[in-house]
Amino acid sequence: MVKNLLLFVLVLVCFSCGEDYVPKPKAQLRLDYPEAKYTDANLNLPFTFEANALAENIKMKKVDALTESYGINLEYPSMKGTIFLTYKAIENNDKNLWDFLRDAQNFTQKHTIKADEIPVTPYENKKRKVYGAFAEVKGDVASPAQFYVTDSVSHFLTGSLYFYAKPNYDSILPASNYLQKDIRHLMETLKWK
DSSP states (O other), X not given: OHHHHHHHHHHHHHHHOOOOOOOOOOOOOOOOOOOOOXXXXXXXXXXXXXEETTOOEEEEEEEETTTTEEEEEEEEGGGTEEEEEEEEEOOSSHHHHHHHXXXXXXXXXXXXXXXXXXXXEEEEETTTTEEEEEEEOEESOSOSEEEEEEOXXXXXXXXXXXXXXXXXXXXXXXXXXXXXHHHHHHHHHOEEO
């Protein structure tokens, strides 16, 4: 009996020898998006900008009949995302501008509950009179990027990026980075009329 057990253990040891186990390296999803091709967004608005040709649907609607306010959606169906823009005319008082600035900054700060980090980058183009800020909201948040720009006198534009998916920072990061470049390009090419 002991002989059989020793023979069994010896056979088991001989056949169990093999290559050492090597764990697989961590992999990341590779998503290749086409190179951005920008064209003028020909919309009847108090400003112009360049939009990526990948934005298949650009929808615009007047938000308020009494004031000059517009909602513009740049839809990216292939990425299941949309950049929402809201334009508001500044009335002839500073209070109106400060209200818009406070609302834009508060909207970004509402994400601090879920955000890991919110780096804000100021933007300024004195030649075209475009001043504002871009905020990248890192973490599992509903809107990973937000911005506002103004001329401080007549125009105020805010924007935010949303995806039609459950917020998972790692999963949407490649698409988010791509669309954040589009937002920055929009800010850099924006001209007031």
